[in-house]
Amino acid sequence: MRVLIGADRNDDVSDDDLTKLYTAEASAAKPWMRCNMVSTVDGSATGVSGDSGSINNDADGRVFHTLRALADVIIVGAGTAKVEQYGPADVPIVLVSRKAQVPESLRGAPAGSVYMATCSRSDGIDSAREILGEEHVLTLGSHRVDLPLLKRELAERGWVNQLCEGGPHLLRDLVFQGCVDELTATTVPQIVGGANGRITEGAPVDTALELTLLLEDAGTLLGRWRVKN
Template identity: 35%
Template sequence: MTRPALQLIFDRTGRAAGVELDDAALVELYRYPDDGRRRLRSNFVSSLDGSVQGADGRSGGLGTASDQHVFALHRALADAVVVGASTARAEGYRAVDLQPWQRDLRASLGLAPFPALVVVTGSARLDPVMATPAEGDGGPVVVLTTTGKPDADLDPLREAGIEVREEGEELDLGAALDRLAGEGRPRLLCEGGPGLHRALLAAGLVDELSLTLAPVVVGGEGMRSTSGPGLGTALPFDLSFALHGADGALFTSYRSPTTVDDGQRPV
């Protein structure tokens, strides 16, 4: 896999700074533990002035080549990509397809050929086209919603091959994620949006926050990585490691101090 150079500039475990990481070292840095415990990592790219949206209103407008590679690596290492419905609509989410190097990496780690796409939605008003990947083969799609939705909204999704889970009158995110983990999908990756991210943080479900700083300023009124009411008490996170991309992107990984420390990443 061809990518811009990535240099380790901080590691809480004491690894020497200034080291350029090869592919194997980068995988080791980002891979999930193999202990079967549920772990949720969120991944966002932000401009220097705090926007998670580029000039085109989409997060992809901020990504450098190195960010695109790390984004792809996150997906290659996850069992499920979790996303809110608004972001799925805005960003045109489809069943997750992968490049050959991602599939080879998953095979070497004993993972399923593709991660599932898990869409969290209150309305269940989604385009059934998301059941199919943009090209080639792709993973399954699961929709998490509440009970009481009209068949006119749910039937087209099910007919397209999407698994629709009505989780009750209120969606308990922790219980829903536990069920995914119990089904063999403990490595969870949240890619947004800000409303879902805030809900996951408020519920104490985010184990690791992976934030990329793109070397640009965009102005405007772009969204942050969270939206909604304040959390009341600021949630602390500890810097785990930081990388610098040759194209100017800065990669940071922050972990929740409440997450079990088992000597592996993310902890």
Template identity: 45%
Template structure:
């Protein structure tokens, strides 16, 4: 496998930027048979996942995804967006400052959350999902870039897509496309 981490393809632009990172199978499922995206990712996807995490100022994730994927504290601060106001159990005892909770009831809540993070100096934010949070962020006009990984497998079934929720129409512009070991990695800029 060729190394993707050091080639500059995923360098952050200057200033505030929200980058979403999602993985799907060739047939469009964003989750494996167990309901987790972690079961469909591969070594190439994991390399990019960790690269984006390690270079971000903050990680944004929906509470449902954090629960399903077994999120715990990370080296990069994690912001859990929750409609219920509850942190996943795996994150309840996290060291102070490593995990914070944000209300995700509507687009205004999301706008306040992102504006607050930017005001605190968290300019480079990576959203790791889930599909509902990504849809809400897109509807709010907050996503600047979508990094998508298509892994070379088919799983059929009723798996969720990378974006769910109410219908939306968001234009994208391809910024980069890389193939590595049969895995397709794309960076899409959101047209605003």
């Protein structure tokens, strides 16, 4: 893995180098939310398997694990967590769902390792409270999840390095509502065709990005893109 843009040239990036290259600018006064996504050259966020597993590679995996190690909390749409078969992580996982549906793969997680961010009108809120514990269900908004409030709520718990892992609808909504500070995006040298979705889905948004880092590994491109406010 080598640095192409954004730092001193380095043709042999170590794991310690990756940690330094991806360290965020979070503080108690300004939490930092980064969203990490992967796609193919032809823009697909999933492969033939219907999830990201068939397009992930070793280079993307190195950055994925680096970002998780730097995170205080992981934010993910409940639908994505279900498709990707999420299990407990080293930091809390916050599921985002208007329906408050807890994926089967996380229902037996240790108490306090999984949270649900939902809205008061959710039909599944009582079930989520029973599964996760009432104190682990965050009611943020009435008809839809208030995402800026979610960002602030997590920061107040001390979780200022916030990592979102999708899915595409959640990423679009976070960008639209001004929550995202940075997108870390991997492009793998693969074409899959088909009707697979992109890393964002939903109504159009128009948000400018600034490239601050670009790495390359055997054709895989890994970038840090700062959201320009």
